[in-house]
Amino acid sequence: MKVTFPHLGSMYIFCKAMAETAGIPYVLPRPTSNRTRETGEYSTNESVCLPLKIILGNFVDALDQGADTIVMVGSGPPCRLGLYDRIIKVVLTDMGYSFRWLTIPGIFNWQALLQNREEAKVLRKELTLGNYFRFPWAVIMGWKKMMWCEQLERTAAGMRAVAGDPVEVDRLLTKGLDAIDKAQGVTSLSEAGNAAVASLGDVKKTGRPPLKVLMVGEVYTVMEPSINMDVERRLGHLGVVVHRSSYFSTHIRRGSRLDRRMLKERQRLLQMARPYLNYDVGAECNFSVAEAVLGSRQGYDGVVHVYPFSCMPETNAATVLSVVSEDLDIPVLPVVIDRQDMGLRIDTQLEAFVDIMTWRRQGHII
Ligand code: SF4
Structure with a gap:
């Protein structure tokens, strides 16, 4: 058995640590590149979410290198991430690959446990007692x-920034x-x-005193620099401290609903978004809005909203954020990532945004 997992920022370090500590062989896909994206695009249609295409590209690369078991996180509706496992399985099978699939549930409940029962039966035969014994320590080490x-x-x-x-x-x-x-x-x-x-x-x-920006948006786009055009690094080089709304641990804590503090935090954020959104749109939509509201109260100079073109929850958030920006007088820069390489366009957008924030700091009205 050789497991594999997709790239998502520095998440591969967590996954590698778990596999190595538990003694489970693994294959790490090569870092995400244009080639990864092209592989995913070639085998799907253009309306599919960008993260799905890139994750598919990662899996093709790993299967070509000998992986036979795919581990992937799941999610509930209405975000399309909940359908990734079904879609990617069909696409990879059509491409002629044979593999096993394990979904790590986004929420730990009975349905989630039942979802993997067939694969889990097969995998149980391949795992040794040593693998089971070391697994709790593997989770701790990964964390x-x-x-x-x-x-x-x-x-x-x-x-x-400094x-x-x-x-x-x-x-x-x-x-x-x-x-x-x-x-x-x-x-x-x-x-x-x-x-x-x-x-x-x-x-x-x-x-020099740095500017302070909050980066919110779709989890995959926020966390993967090769997809978000390295917005965090580019802004840092322009003298801006970027506070990211989600890290991998945030997503695990929020999604698993096992962490009480995070559950309270989740409720608080949903409440904060309520004047603009009075129901949960799905994925990070309500959090993007709530964090922008919070950012304005905490004295941030601006908000960068990154999301893939055609992402349903974040397209909603973008519309709402334009109202939040006016209401709370905080600049919001939408960065929509599509299949085209944005080239120098992203630098021009970021430089203009930094100029606006600097002028506002200096007291010029914009
Ligand atoms: S959040 Fe958006 S881009 Fe991400 S999986 Fe859901 S619909 Fe697709």
């Missing part, structure tokens, strides 16, 4: 690595993530994590 990755990414987002040389921050982030990925055991992990965070703290600063 710890994910926490370090997120702390490092947050620190880098803060430092990039660093004399933001490219140095990018280099240290890549180096730190690599060290976290390679760490074996808890002690070496905390050494690697602490060293990486400290190295970012040592970067020379300019002393």
Whole structure:
């Protein structure tokens, strides 16, 4: 058995850590590139969500490298993520691949457990007692690595905006993530994590006050830099601290509904979006709106809303956010990702947005 999983920001470090600690062989797809996107586009039609195409491209790459078991997260309606497993299974089968599929439920309930029962029966025969025995520790190790990755990414987002040389921050982030990925055991992990965070703290600063932006939107687009045109890094180089609305752990905590604090937080955010949306539209729509409201109260200079073209929940959010922007006097930049490479257009959009926020800070009325 060789499991595989799609790319989503630094999530691969979490998945690798789990597979390695539990002793389960795995295949890591190559990093997402234009080729990945083209593979997914070639085998689907244009109305399909962009994340589905890219995830499909990741799976084709992994199956070509010898993977035979696909692990994928699920979700409930109305977001189309809940249908990804069915669609991707059909497409891959039509392409001639044979594989097993395991859906990690978005919400842990009875339906979710029943969904995988056939595959789980087959997999049980292939897993050894050692795999079962090590699995709880594998989850802990994966989670710890994910926490370090997120702390490092947050620190880098803060430092990039004030660093004399933001490219140095990018280099240290890549180096730190690599060290976290390679760490074996808890002690070496905390050494690697602490060293990486400290190295970012040592970067020379300019002393200029940074702008503060909240990045909200569709989870996959927010978290995967190769898809969102690296908005976070580009803004950082323009002197903007980007606070991301979702990290992988946020999604797990919110989706699983097992974390009480997160459940309360979820309710609070839904309540905050209520003046604009009085029902749950699905996926991150209500959260995008609520976080923009929260951002305006917390003194952010602006909101960047990233989402794939044709994403139903976030297209709704975009319309609502234009009203929020006017009501609460906070600039909102919609960044719609489509199949075309945006090239320099994204830089022009971001530079104009930064100019607007800077002028507002200086007291000019816009
Ligand atoms: S949130 Fe949007 S892009 Fe993401 S799976 Fe759902 S519909 Fe597709």
